[in-house]
Amino acid sequence: xxxxxxxxxxxxxxxxxxxxxxxxxxxxxxxxxxxxxxxxxxxxxxxxxxxxxxxxxxxxxxxxxxxxxxxxxxxxxxxxxxxxxxxxxxxxxxxxxxxxxxxxxxxxxxxxxxxxxxxxxxxxxxxxxxxxxxxxxxxxxxxxxxxxxxxxxxxxxxxxxxxxxxxxxxxxxxxxxxxxxxxxxxxxxxxxxxxxxxxxxxxxxxxxxxxxxxxxxxxxxxxxxxxxxxxxxxxxxxxxxxxxxxxxxxxxxxxxxxxxxxxxxxxxxxxxxxxxxxxxxxxxxxxxxxxxxxxxxxxxxxxxxxxxxxxxxxxxxxxxxxxxxxxxxxxxxxxxxxxxxxxxxxxxxxxxxxxxxxxxxxxxxxxxxxxxxxxxxxxxxxxxxxxxxxxxxxxxxxxxxxxxxxxxxxxxxxxxxxxxxxxxxxxxxxxxxxxxxxxxxxxxxxxxxxxxxxxxxxxxxxxxxxxxxxxxxxxxxxxxxxxxxxxxxxxxxxxxxxxxxxxxxxxxxxxxxxxxxxxxxxxxxxxxxxxxxxxxxxxxxxxxxxxxxxxxxxxxxxxxxxxxxxxxxxxxxxxxxxxxxxxxxxxxxxxxxxxxxxxxxxxxxxxxxxxxxxxxxxxxxxxxxxxxxxxxxxxxxxxxxxxxxxxxxxxxxxxxxxxxxxxxxxxxxxxxxxxxxxxxxxxxxxxxxxxxxxxxxxxxxxxxxxxxxxxxxxxxxxxxxxxxxxxxxxxxxxxxxxxxxxxxxxxxxxxxxxxxxxxxxxxxxxxxxxxxxxxxxxxxxxxxxxxxxxxxxxxxxxxxxxxxxxxxxxxxxxxxxxxxxxxxxxxxxxxxxxxxxxxxxxxxxxxxxxxxxxxxxxxxxxxxxxxxxxxxxxxxxxxxxxxxxxxxxxxxxxxxxxxxxxxxxxxxxxxxxxxxxxxxxxxxxxxxxxxxxxxxxxxxxxxx
Numbered sequence: 001x002x003x004x005x006x007x008x009x010x011x012x013x014x015x016x017x018x019x020x021x022x023x024x025x026x027x028x029x030x031x032x033x034x035x036x037x038x039x040x041x042x043x044x045x046x047x048x049x050x051x052x053x054x055x056x057x058x059x060x061x062x063x064x065x066x067x068x069x070x071x072x073x074x075x076x077x078x079x080x081x082x083x084x085x086x087x088x089x090x091x092x093x094x095x096x097x098x099x100x101x102x103x104x105x106x107x108x109x110x111x112x113x114x115x116x117x118x119x120x121x122x123x124x125x126x127x128x129x130x131x132x133x134x135x136x137x138x139x140x141x142x143x144x145x146x147x148x149x150x151x152x153x154x155x156x157x158x159x160x161x162x163x164x165x166x167x168x169x170x171x172x173x174x175x176x177x178x179x180x181x182x183x184x185x186x187x188x189x190x191x192x193x194x195x196x197x198x199x200x201x202x203x204x205x206x207x208x209x210x211x212x213x214x215x216x217x218x219x220x221x222x223x224x225x226x227x228x229x230x231x232x233x234x235x236x237x238x239x240x241x242x243x244x245x246x247x248x249x250x251x252x253x254x255x256x257x258x259x260x261x262x263x264x265x266x267x268x269x270x271x272x273x274x275x276x277x278x279x280x281x282x283x284x285x286x287x288x289x290x291x292x293x294x295x296x297x298x299x300x301x302x303x304x305x306x307x308x309x310x311x312x313x314x315x316x317x318x319x320x321x322x323x324x325x326x327x328x329x330x331x332x333x334x335x336x337x338x339x340x341x342x343x344x345x346x347x348x349x350x351x352x353x354x355x356x357x358x359x360x361x362x363x364x365x366x367x368x369x370x371x372x373x374x375x376x377x378x379x380x381x382x383x384x385x386x387x388x389x390x391x392x393x394x395x396x397x398x399x400x401x402x403x404x405x406x407x408x409x410x411x412x413x414x415x416x417x418x419x420x421x422x423x424x425x426x427x428x429x430x431x432x433x434x435x436x437x438x439x440x441x442x443x444x445x446x447x448x449x450x451x452x453x454x455x456x457x458x459x460x461x462x463x464x465x466x467x468x469x470x471x472x473x474x475x476x477x478x479x480x481x482x483x484x485x486x487x488x489x490x491x492x493x494x495x496x497x498x499x500x501x502x503x504x505x506x507x508x509x510x511x512x513x514x515x516x517x518x519x520x521x522x523x524x525x526x527x528x529x530x531x532x533x534x535x536x537x538x539x540x541x542x543x544x545x546x547x548x549x550x551x552x553x554x555x556x557x558x559x560x561x562x563x564x565x566x567x568x569x570x571x572x573x574x575x576x577x578x579x580x581x582x583x584x585x586x587x588x589x590x591x592x593x594x595x596x597x598x599x600x601x602x603x604x605x606x607x608x609x610x611x612x613x614x615x616x617x618x619x620x621x622x623x624x625x626x627x628x629x630x631x632x633x634x635x636x637x638x639x640x641x642x643x644x645x646x647x648x649x650x651x652x653x654x655x656x657x658x659x660x661x662x663x664x665x666x667x668x669x670x671x672x673x674x675x676x677x678x679x680x681x682x683x684x685x686x687x688x689x690x691x692x693x694x695x696x697x698x699x700x701x702x703x704x705x706x707x708x709x710x711x712x713x714x715x716x717x718x719x720x721x722x723x724x725x726x727x728x729x730x731x732x733x734x735x736x737x738x739x740x741x742x743x744x745x746x747x748x749x750x751x752x753x754x755x756x757x758x759x760x761x762x763x764x765x766x767x768x769x770x771x772x773x774x775x776x777x778x779x780x781x782x783x784x785x786x787x788x789x790x791x792x793x794x795x796x797x798x799x800x801x802x803x804x805x806x807x808x809x810x811x812x813x814x815x816x817x818x819x820x821x822x823x824x825x826x827x828x829x830x831x832x833x834x835x836x837x838x839x840x841x842x843x844x845x846x847x848x849x850x851x852x853x854x855x856x857x858x859x860x861x862x863x864x865x866x867x868x869x870x871x872x873x874x875x876x877x878x879x880x881x882x883x884x885x886x887x888x889x890x891x892x893x894x895x896x897x898x899x900x901x902x903x904x905x906x907x908x909x910x911x912x913x914x915x916x917x918x919x920x921x922x923x924x925x926x927x928x929x930x931x932x933x934x935x936x937x938x939x940x941x942x943x944x
Contacts, residue, residue, distance in 0.1 A: 004053030004829070011048045015041055032848060039845040046838040050831040062150035063819055064099040064115055065090070066142040070158035072106040072133040073276065074784050076188030083157040086184060088121045090155075090813040098817050101145050105138035106130040107164070107698050115145055131278070131782045132698060133158070136165030139181070143174060151821035155809060156183040156800070160793025163783040164697040171800040180821060182806035183797040192221035193787050194243065194270040195279035201264055205256040207290025207317075213252040215266050215282075218788070219243040225270040229254075232263060232331050243270070258317060259290035260335045261776055263726075263754035279785040283726070283754040285776030292681055293317040293335065294367075297326055298342040303373065306664040307342060307655040307673060314674030323348035326357075330728040333360045334756050337681040343373025343654055345380035346387060346572045347562075356728065358386035362644030363722040363730035365758045365774065367680025372652040373659075377615045378585040381576035383442050392623030392641040393650045395579075397616050400444045402633065403584050407448040407464060407504035410436050410574075411491045412480065413513035414453040419482035422567040428542060429482040431567055432512055435574035436477050439510075442578045443467045448504055451477055454491030455484025464498050486517040492525050500533040507535040508581035509557070510574060511550075514542040519549035526557035538577050542567055588613035588659075591630035593637050599626045601640065601649070601675045605668050611637075613659035614652045640679065644732070645722055645760050647680045682760070682772050688714065689773040691721075691759055696746075700779070704735055704743045704759055706771070713741030717771070719761035721745065726753030735759075752781045 003009065018041060024033030067087045071080050091100045102113040102121070107129035113121065139154065146152045154174065160183075174181055198216040205211050213229065222245050229237040229252060237252055256262075267281045274280070294311065296318050298304045304320065311318045319336070323344050327333050339357065346354065360366040370376065370391055378395040382388040388395055397403060418429040440449055450464030451473075462476040488511070499507050509529070529535035537557025541550045542564050554561035560580070562573050579585050592610045595602065608627070619625050619636040627638035629652075640649045653659045655673070663669055690705045702721060706714035719735040735743035749755065755777045763769040783789045801807050809815055 002055045002057050004055065006052055008048060008052040011051065012045070014048075015044055018044060036845055036848045039841055039848065043838045043841050043845065046834045046841075050834040050838070054830050054834060056828050056830055061819065062097050062099070063095075063153065063817055063821065064101070064146055064150045065094070065153045065155060065816055066101040066103060066115070066145055067091075068103050068105060068109075068135070068138045068142060068154060068156045068158070069112075070106070070133060070135075070156075070186075071104050071128060071130060072161075072163075072784060073130045073278075074133060074161050074188060074790075075159050075186060076275075079159065079186040079188050083184070083186060084121075084124065086157060086813055090816040091121055092119050093814055094119060094817040095819075099147070099150065101142070103138050103142055103145075104128055105134060105141075107132035107134055109134060109138040109141045111141065111145070115147060129698070130784075132163045132784050133161055134165045134697070135162040135167040136170040139167065139170035139174060143170075143177065143179060146179065151819070152177075152179045153806075153816075153821060154179060154181045154804075155816055156181060156797060157186065158183070158793070158797065159186050159188060160796040161784075161790060162796070163789075167796065167800060168803070171803045175804045178822070179804060180806045181800050181804040182809045182816075183801055184810045185794045185797050185808065187793075188275075191273065191275050192219070192223070193274045193276070193279075194219045194223065194225065194268060195274075195276070195785070195787060196266055196268055196282040197247075197788070199264065199266045199282045199284040201284045201286045203285075204287045204289055207256055207259055207288055209256045211254055211256060211286075213254055213264060213266075213284070215250050215252070217243060217248045217250070217268055219245055219248060219270075220787070221245055221272075223270050223272050225268050228267045228269070230265045230267070232335055233329060256286075256288045256290075258319075258335055259288045259293045260337060261756055261774060262286050262288055262335060263331060263756075263776060265753065276785040278752065278781045279787075281752075282780060283752075283778050285754045285778060287775065288335075291315055291317050292337045292678070293319065294338045294340055294677060295326075295333070295336045296320045296340045296342065297323055297344055299323065299344060299348065299375075303342040303654070303656055305656070306660075306669070307340075307371075310670040310673050311340075311677065313670050314677075316674070316677060323353075326353050328353065328356065330356060330360055330364060330724045330730065331726070331754075331756065333357075333366065334364060334724070336366065338367030338369060338677055340369045340371065340677065341376075342371045343375055343656075344370075345375040345576070346382050346385050347380070347569050347576060349387065350566060351385070351568050351572075354386040358390045359724075359728075359730050361390045361646035361648055363732055363758075364724060364756065365645035365682050365722065365760055365772065367646060367677070367682070368643075368648040369677055369680055370648070370650050371655050372615045372650075373654040373656075374586055374615075377617050377650075377652060378579040379576060379615060381572035381579075383575040383579070384438050385572065390643050390648050391650045392620050392639040392643075392648060393617040393636055393652070394620060395617060396442055397585065398618050399633070400446060402616075403444050403447075403582055404505040405446055405448070405503075406443065406506045406508065406578075406582055407450075407499060407502045408439070408443070408508045408510065408578060408581060409450045409452065409464065409495045409499050410439070411488075411495055411509060411511045412436070412451065412453045412461075413455075413486060413488070413491075414459075414480055414482050414484070415455045415486040415514070415516070416483055417486075417514050417516065426568075427482065428514070428567050428570075429480060431570045433477050433480055435512070435571040437474050438571045439574040439578045440467055440470055440473055440477075442575055448502065449473060450495070450498065451480075452491045452494050453480055454487055454494075456487050456490075458487070458490035458492075458494040460494060464502060486513070486515075488513055488517040489521050489525070492522065496525060496529055499535055500529060506581055506583065507533065508559070508577070509535060509537040510540065510577050511537060511553070512540045512542070512570070513550070515547045515550060519547065522549055523552045523556050526553045530556065530558045536581065538562070540564055540570065540573055540577075542570075585616050586613065587616055587629065587635070589630065593627040593629065594634075595626070596628050597624055597626045599624065599640065599679070601626060601638070601672075601679050603675060605672060608668075608672075609662040609666050611653045611659050611663065612661060613654075617650070617652055638676075645682070645720070645758060647682060649676055649680055651676070688771055689759055691757060691773060691775055693757075693777045695779075698748060699746050700749050701744060701746050702735070702757070706741050706743065714763070714769075715740060716764050717743065717761050718764060719743050719759060719771070721757060721759045723747060723758075723777075724756040725749065725751050726755065727751055735761075749779050752779050754778050 022037040024030040069083050099115045099117050101115040104110050104112045104126045110126040110128045112126045142154050197218050200214045202211050223243050225243050226240050263285045265283045361368045382395040412432050419427050445468045447467050449467050451461040453459050526537045536559045538559035539550045539554040540562045551561045590610050593608045616635045619639050623639045623641040625636045625639045629635040629637050638651050694701045723731045733745050735745045738744045757777050758774045761771045
């Protein structure tokens, strides 16, 4: 017997004390007390043994084998398949009492099959990362899977090329716990490898400066190849080369253009396929130092004809583009310090581009300046978009008194073709539902809305009603389903019956369809609604080749026509239509802006000339409103705020002669826009921060050292960093101080390439200290693909086997389950049984101490169990009693006792004497047993 908690056996000292205090002191109840003491001692002993974790130790002739199958890329597909076949064959031949488990490992180890006696191996389901090999983790995971009552063996099926972890330390732990590690070595099919071993550029260059990009390519055989150099995802150089066997070095002369972060990527494509494509590319980064570079986005040249020259005159480097050509990745935007949108509607920016803009400001610390116009903010469809989230103003006016009551009817095509997926994979009908819900959210509580859908006939999804209960309306909208044909007139007819008599001031219909319907009567019904009831109709047509009658419907109905190819824009168009239907967001009156806040944007500017119009918006709670519009509403005209790591500014008028005719000739025009743009560019003392990244297995550690200008440590800083991977995915984390002036954080990079790293923060004690650093970090390909770091895998596996008493099992799968290991003994806990026995003894202990059982109680118990006894047995007992009494009297007469009694009796009165003399003489002859009881009762009465 063994104990899991032997320290609890100290409680056995209580037993002698129990015997001493419980020993009976009174003789008349000694037997009872001794019985109770024995029971109490037994219960105490059982409880102590249970607390000590008593176990019965047994030895079993069982074997458990856990297979560690390497599925990393260095193994190759064929070797992995061969390894799995080996495992299946070995498990199919194991004994009935043996057990087997399977662990797959690459960068991580995963349990594919728990330990089981089953001889079947199902389809492989686990998918660990394959870009590294972590044999240590696989061994440690296996050690935790073994049962305690069997011999234990690990079989490693691998090429023996671990890239992370320490397999030897795990093997030492296995040896210490009596686990054998055997192995089956594999060698992947090999081809001549071509890999890029280094790419070097200067960490910082000046704008316009020429610099060298040095790259080294190692080839295991002579082969033709194509070398491509990319900057920020754009090809800047490409040439065909003949690689020689061995090391090939090349130098490319490039020129630093623009300013900001630049990433370079070199790709080599050999004519003949090699083993790994992952090591055919490598990245580097540099920072171009020059004037701030901004990107000016507009739909046409008229919007920026005054703004662009003003920014260039202020010393900014200005690039221009259209909304459709705006860079689609964070890396493409990272080369700019600020992005300027000039009268750009959200409908011209895809949802993905708006998300990238939001991340550029929030995560990368970039600047954003949104300049207004008739197609921006509310009228431009900014409502509930990522772009609106990044700006300091909301597109919706909160004051209900300013907005006339609007009734809007949504007429939605629900034909089967609407179930087709959009470019983002979302069905068009689902985008229509999202569009309706977003539009309803924009409406005021006193507005009204209704939803009609049509296929071959028309249906009311929700009759026209107040939108106070938005959730109820949205639940009804969610019931839309695509099916059937297309009859637009059926839907329009239903709407016309109700919307024409609706009491609202403004009434508007939004028709969404992909066409394919009979055009008869459609233009006429739109024109009649507009002429008779003032109901405007806008049409959103899905598809590139839409029928002409849809455009005619919008024209006849006094609305807008939208031909949508990218259906992801539909929700934004619905919002835009909702705003335009109110006709209340564009304010066109001459007014003079009022300065309401001191800001660096207005440094040296005390007043501004009049403007002719603006778009009404609502300032967000934490925004700083610098300029306001006219009374009585005093809408924000110029607002700014900090958004994440970056800054954004909203100007709700425009920069052209449309509304700013008096501004374009203003003497402070250049200064105003220069200061507005430069405020969005976060400047910082980057010399105070030094950042670098260290890889630790599959994790990376960012280390930031902070010092002041005198070299002293900067402590107590609030630092955070943003990391943008090569695919443009951002990560935002906080740095923790770990030492004087040192701050650290860990993250898990998943993609090889150049990362953009931005660190920003401030001091908790010095509010004037602002820190900012933007740099880069390159994650090279894993050592899994680096041929220069490959070693003798067989030697490593042999060393693991030697440490644990294992050996190669490559020759025969039948030896895997050989019972040549020492069988472990296993303890089976008996604590629950001991507690059960103690609980059963406790009632007996209480009964011995508290209950008194007499012979009569026992007789009653016997009668209750077996029933009443017969008359014969009772008579026999009575005869025995009478015989005993007669024998006693005979002995008394012989000893003279009777005479003495007679003498004493003679002293009494006559009655006594008569009674004595009349006392019957007991005959020696036994009387009838049946009358004995009656005679005794009679004699007793005579004595009285």
